[in-house]
Structure formats: C-alpha cells, structure tokens
Amino acid sequence: xxxxxxxxxxxxxxxxxxxxxxxxxxxxxxxxxxxxxxxxxxxxxxxxxxxxxxxxxxxxxxxxxxxxxxxxxxxxxxxxxxxxxxxxxxxxxxxxxxxxxxxxxxxxxxxxxxxxxxxxxxxxxxxxxxxxxxxxxxxxxxxxxxxxxxxxxxxxxxxxxxxxxxxxxxxxxxxxxxxxxxxxxxxxxxxxxxxxxxxxxxxxxxxxxxxxxxxxxxxxxxxxxxxxxxxxxxxxxxxxxxxxxxxxxxxxxxxx
Numbered sequence: 432x433x434x435x436x437x438x439x440x441x442x443x444x445x446x447x448x449x450x451x452x453x454x455x456x457x458x459x460x461x462x463x464x465x466x467x468x469x470x471x472x473x474x475x476x477x478x479x480x481x482x483x484x485x486x487x488x489x490x491x492x493x494x495x496x497x498x499x500x501x502x503x504x505x506x507x508x509x510x511x512x513x514x515x516x517x518x519x520x521x522x523x524x525x526x527x528x529x530x531x532x533x534x535x536x537x538x539x540x541x542x543x544x545x546x547x548x549x550x551x552x553x554x555x556x557x558x559x560x561x562x563x564x565x566x567x568x569x570x571x572x573x574x575x576x577x578x579x580x581x582x583x584x585x586x587x588x589x590x591x592x593x594x595x596x597x598x599x600x601x602x603x604x605x606x607x608x609x610x611x612x613x614x615x616x617x618x619x620x621x622x623x624x625x626x627x628x629x630x631x632x633x634x635x636x637x638x639x640x641x642x643x644x645x646x647x648x649x650x651x652x653x654x655x656x657x658x659x660x661x662x663x664x665x666x667x668x669x670x671x672x673x674x675x676x677x678x679x680x681x682x683x684x685x686x687x
Contacts, residue, residue: 436465436516440508440539442532444525444551447558448473448635453480456549464519466511468504472523473635473660486515501531505538512544525551529579529604553577555602558633558662562640563672566600572668574599580606580613580663587612595620600666607659610649617645617665626669631661642669642678 441460446452461467461480469478471491478487488507490499499507512518526532526548536546555577559566566575576594580587580603587609594601595616606613607629617625623646631639641651645665651657669675 438512438544439517439547440512440520440536440544441517441547441549442520442522442526442536443549444530444553445470445472445474445477445521445523446552447524447554447633449557450474450476452552452557452634453477454549454551457551460519460547460549461521464517465515466518467521468507468511468518469521470523472521473632477521481519486511501534505535508535508539509542509544512539513542522551523554525553528553528555528577554633554662555604558630559602559628559664561634561638562628562630563674564628564664565668565671566602566664566666568668568671571671572598572600572666575602575666576600577602577604578606579604580609592616595622600664600668603663603665605659606663607652607657607661610652610663613663613665614645614649625665626667628664628669628672628675629657629661630664631657631659633662642675 443457443460458480464481464485466486466488467481468488468490490504490507508518508520520535522530522532524530539546556566567573576599578588578590578594578601582588591603591613603613623644625645627645627648628640628642629648629652639655639657641655641657643651
C-alpha cells in the first residue's frame with residue numbers, strides 16, 4: 432500500500448454526524464485512499480470505510496486546541512500526496528461551508544496535484560431537517576441565512592445584525608459562545624417572540640434540543656445544559672415543525 436502512486440487529493444464532506452448521511456461517492460473515495468487526514472468528526476465510524484492499512488492522521492480542531500495549524504494541514508496534504516498517492520481530506524459537514532476546503536484545494540493545486548471534491552450534507556440543513564424544521568416554507572419563509580457565529584478573529588459576524596433585520600430563517604453555526612450577543616441583536620429589532628431551536632450534536636445518538644423564543648432561549652439553554660457543538664435556528668418555521676408544534680401550542684396557551 433505504501434508504494435509511491437500518482438498524487439491525488441480528494442476533499443470529502445463527512446456530513447453532519449449520522450454516518451448514514453455520508454454520500455456513496457464519499458464511501459468510494461475513502462475505500463481508495465492511501466492516506467486520510469480527518470477532522471474531529473461527529474462520528475468516527477465513518478473511518479471504517481477506509482482500508483485497514485490506510486495511514487490515518489488526525490488534524491482536527493477542537494475548542495481551545497488545534498492539532499495542527501491550517502498551514503501545517505495544507506503541507507501535510509501535499510507531502511502525503513507526493514509520497515503515498517491518494518490523500519482523502521475528510522471534513523465534517525460540507526468542506527466548503529466554513530470548512531476552509533477551498534484553501535486546501537488551492538494549495539494542493541499549486542503543486543500540480545489533481546484535486547477532486549465530494550460535497551457533504553451540511554449540518555446547517557440536515558440538523559434542522561431531523562427535527563422537522565423546513566428552513567424555507569411557502570407563506571412563512573422565502574429564504575434562509577447560514578452564518579458563522581464566530582469569525583476568524585473570534586468576534587460575532589456582522590452578518591447576524593443584518594439577518595436580524597430580515598424575515599428569513601437564520602441558521603447560526605459555532606454561535607453558542609455568542610448567544611447573548613445574538614439575542615440582543617434580535618431584541619433590538621423587536622423580535623423577542625421569534626421562535627428559536629438550539630440543537631446540540633444533531634443527527635447523532637447524543638442529540639439534545641431546546642426550543643423557545645429569543646426572549647426565553649437562554650433559560651432553556653441553562654435548563655437543558657446545552658452547549659457546543661450546536662446549531663441555532665431562528666425563525667417562524669421552527670414552530671411549524673410537526674415535532675415541535677406541541678411545545679409552542681403549550682407555550683402560547685400559558686400566555687393567554
């Protein structure tokens with residue numbers, strides 16, 4: 432397996448956590464890998480699709496701890512492709528949604544290494560869907576925003592304030608540490624009663640969910656001990672989910 436082969440890099444999206452949501456194309460790419468560089472995946476069962484003798488290198492980032500810097504990851508991709516052949520770069524969700532996949536592809540291509548991309552199912556769409564939340568719905572929401580809660584300089588994205596002014600569904604990734612700021616921006620727009628769902632470890636067996644409104648969601652988070660990794664979904668479509676309707680009906684009846 433370690434004989435030198437033609438270098439190739441395939442960027443594979445691992446999906447949101449449920450291993451069954453990995454695409455067939457992703458499975459095939461892993462089966463043909465000589466080296467796999469993988470992130471802190473929501474479910475490492477996905478690695479079982481790679482050959483038993485594949486070289487596995489963990490390059491994931493967790494809160495407050497990075498196994499490698501992005502520059503080091505880029506170099507590892509190239510070095511291993513030139514030495515061993517087919518490198519699969521396995522990334523959670525979709526590699527082009529806040530995954531820095533484009534940077535890795537560009538770096539590999541600068542060395543003349545052929546690259547391929549296998550899209551993954553983004554947690555921004557799949558996690559709400561598992562709770563019956565349709566991000567767009569006729570008569571309720573014509574569009575949706577997907578925003579990173581924490582930018583590269585560790586601040587809240589300016590786009591959250593813009594999204595709070597719209598009627599769109601808003602999905603915020605990596606935003607739990609900025610929840611108080613997010614709530615404040617929506618309250619500033621007089622949207623305290625807008626429904627909110629926070630889903631932790633979505634699509635996995637460890638999934639937890641808390642639902643409320645902009646005004647109540649911080650208490651819900653405390654009661655349910657919700658934390659990262661979690662997705663914040665804000666919008667009227669949340670209360671129209673068949674799975675969550677009961678909560679909002681009970682909530683409204685208490686207010687009457």
